[in-house]
Amino acid sequence: MRVLAGRLDLCAINTATLGFQAPIGEVIDVVARAGFGGIAPWRREVEGGNVASIARHIRAAGLTVTGYCRSTYLPATTHTEFLANVEANRRAIDDAAELCAHSFFMVVGSLPPGSKDIEAARAQVAEGTTLLLEYARTHGVRISLEPLHPVYAADRSCLTTLAEALNLCERIEPAGPAPWLGVGIDVYHVWWDPQLTAQIARAGTAKRIFGFHVNDWLVPSRDVLNDRGMMGDGIIDIAGIRNTIEEAGYSGLVEVEIFSSQDWWTRSMEETLRVCAERLQSVC
Amino acid sequence: MRVLAGRLDLCAINTATLGFQAPIGEVIDVVARAGFGGIAPWRREVEGGNVASIARHIRAAGLTVTGYCRSTYLPATTHTEFLANVEANRRAIDDAAELCAHSFFMVVGSLPPGSKDIEAARAQVAEGTTLLLEYARTHGVRISLEPLHPVYAADRSCLTTLAEALNLCERIEPAGPAPWLGVGIDVYHVWWDPQLTAQIARAGTAKRIFGFHVNDWLVPSRDVLNDRGMMGDGIIDIAGIRNTIEEAGYSGLVEVEIFSSQDWWTRSMEETLRVCAERLQSVC
Numbered sequence: 001m002r003v004l005a006g007r008l009d010l011c012a013i014n015t016a017t018l019g020f021q022a023p024i025g026e027v028i029d030v031v032a033r034a035g036f037g038g039i040a041p042w043r044r045e046v047e048g049g050n051v052a053s054i055a056r057h058i059r060a061a062g063l064t065v066t067g068y069c070r071s072t073y074l075p076a077t078t079h080t081e082f083l084a085n086v087e088a089n090r091r092a093i094d095d096a097a098e099l100c101a102h103s104f105f106m107v108v109g110s111l112p113p114g115s116k117d118i119e120a121a122r123a124q125v126a127e128g129t130t131l132l133l134e135y136a137r138t139h140g141v142r143i144s145l146e147p148l149h150p151v152y153a154a155d156r157s158c159l160t161t162l163a164e165a166l167n168l169c170e171r172i173e174p175a176g177p178a179p180w181l182g183v184g185i186d187v188y189h190v191w192w193d194p195q196l197t198a199q200i201a202r203a204g205t206a207k208r209i210f211g212f213h214v215n216d217w218l219v220p221s222r223d224v225l226n227d228r229g230m231m232g233d234g235i236i237d238i239a240g241i242r243n244t245i246e247e248a249g250y251s252g253l254v255e256v257e258i259f260s261s262q263d264w265w266t267r268s269m270e271e272t273l274r275v276c277a278e279r280l281q282s283v284c
Numbered sequence: 285m286r287v288l289a290g291r292l293d294l295c296a297i298n299t300a301t302l303g304f305q306a307p308i309g310e311v312i313d314v315v316a317r318a319g320f321g322g323i324a325p326w327r328r329e330v331e332g333g334n335v336a337s338i339a340r341h342i343r344a345a346g347l348t349v350t351g352y353c354r355s356t357y358l359p360a361t362t363h364t365e366f367l368a369n370v371e372a373n374r375r376a377i378d379d380a381a382e383l384c385a386h387s388f389f390m391v392v393g394s395l396p397p398g399s400k401d402i403e404a405a406r407a408q409v410a411e412g413t414t415l416l417l418e419y420a421r422t423h424g425v426r427i428s429l430e431p432l433h434p435v436y437a438a439d440r441s442c443l444t445t446l447a448e449a450l451n452l453c454e455r456i457e458p459a460g461p462a463p464w465l466g467v468g469i470d471v472y473h474v475w476w477d478p479q480l481t482a483q484i485a486r487a488g489t490a491k492r493i494f495g496f497h498v499n500d501w502l503v504p505s506r507d508v509l510n511d512r513g514m515m516g517d518g519i520i521d522i523a524g525i526r527n528t529i530e531e532a533g534y535s536g537l538v539e540v541e542i543f544s545s546q547d548w549w550t551r552s553m554e555e556t557l558r559v560c561a562e563r564l565q566s567v568c
Contacts, residue, residue, distance in 0.1 A: 111503075111519055115519075116519050116520065116521040116524075117521065118475075118476065118521075122478070149434060149435070150433060150434045150435070150476045150477075151433070151434070151435040151508060153475075153476035154476075154501055154503045154518075154519045155503050155504070158476075160476055160477075160478065161478065163478075164478045191402075191437075192402065192434045192437035192438075192442075192444055193434075193444075194406070194444065194445065194447075194448045217438055219395075219438045219439050220439070224435060224508060234438075235395055235399075235400050235438050236400065237400040237401065237402075240400075
């Protein structure tokens with residue numbers, strides 16, 4: 001396992017961690033000044049802005065774009081809405097290309113309003129991802145499917161496990177030396193999975209680990225959406241999971257992504273980044 | 285699939301649904317008067333009382349005991365504590381025998397305080413369940429392992445999927461015509477699982493489906509512990525899951541178990557039972 005102490009260049013900040021307190025230009029500067037090697041911006045910070053200029057700013061700051069967050073949910077009630085969702089994602093992939101993002105992160109969505117048919121949602125996800133992969137490949141953008149914790153299965157992601165995400169990858173894109181479709185692994189979503197070690201190994205063998213997110217699961221948790229913890233404050237064996245992922249061949253950045261409306265988002269960006277840096281170098 | 289309309293005798297009430305508003309004697313009477321065929325009491329209602337008398341009361345009311353809830357969590361920091369947890373469960377199994385419970389329901393527990401090692405917790409669960417199965421068999425009590433939704437993986441159950449529960453059953457007890465170790469399937473915990481249909485079939489083939497709980501997953505959910513929904517108010521395809529379970533050979537009762545501190549527990553037992561009866565006969 002790589003030593004992160006003294007190697008913040010191996011670490012990245014997902015901008016959601018900073019609570020969207022400032023325009024993307026300021027966020028880029030503060031992340032770079034803090035010594036991190038990468039950044040993962042969100043569409044809300046980019047769309048409607050001058051994407052080429054944001055991309056230049058990030059490069060000039062010496063930052064890698066680990067990922068671009070995130071897809072419009074795919075499943076919809078009508079086929080027209082479904083196609084509109086696919087199209088919205090194509091526009092986001094254009095921006096991911098301009099940003100030189102390492103991958104476009106997909107949170108796939110789940111049951112459209114009124115539906116109880118999760119298998120139908122999964123079928124739409126497979127269809128939409130197939131369409132998007134074709135587009136992304138021709139634009140030089142890799143796609144990371146991010147399985148979400150099953151607590152979000154109703155409203156955010158019918159894709160709940162690493163095994164399912166890899167099954168979907170294999171259905172859509174044959175194995176090869178450099179796949180365009182892979183997975184983003186976030187410790188919050190996968191730490192509980194009894195198949196975790198085996199599925200990480202499988203993902204690594206297939207060269208499909210495109211991103212790695214760290215944070216922590218607090219006990220008790222006030223809110224499963226916006227009460228994620230700083231690394232070390234919860235019960236996830238983050239170093240153990242990182243070790244497994246790096247043994248599987250992952251050599252990309254370790255990205256912090258913390259949704260924390262009542263704690264970290266209320267602090268200054270500088271303070272949050274300082275603690276992220278400390279914890280990355282000590283408990284991850 | 286069995287028709288439940290006019291067949292409340294095929295349905296049971298887990299007493300947690302009624303919020304523990306009244307002593308068990310009153311609860312037995314109100315459930316029986318409402319026409320249900322079974323009841324699943326909790327240890328808090330039974331322990332310290334006259335168990336033989338409660339058992340007679342339930343039988344006299346014409347009710348089956350679908351399950352006895354629930355185990356003391358197994359994993360512990362020290363071996364002494366672990367053995368004490370096992371022993372507490374042996375005492376509960378004595379009561380389950382006296383109540384003629386169809387099975388003793390186990391919620392297995394997870395990380396002891398300060399631990400981040402979920403595999404160690406799983407090992408303790410396997411060891412403890414092995415000890416308890418030996419005891420339960422000699423006392424004529426079946427054990428239902430209840431996998432819980434992964435949202436509880438940190439503090440309530442390191443056993444998160446039906447597949448894992450069945451793996452554990454097979455490790456501990458060889459397949460046979462009438463196993464003593466099986467699973468309790470609660471729609472709230474398993475609805476999201478991409479392997480659900482296959483694992484229900486597997487459980488059915490092994491004759492290991494010992495109980496079936498219904499309720500619903502609300503969107504949004506105010507609290508993943510105590511904001512479960514009445515059947516029909518959420519997004520679970522309950523009838524679909526029941527159909528799969530009955531096709532797999534389950535012929536036991538359909539048991540309502542709803543934890544709802546802000547809604548159903550604030551209503552009268554009679555009202556909650558009336559709505560349970562309606563929904564069981566219409567949307568389940």
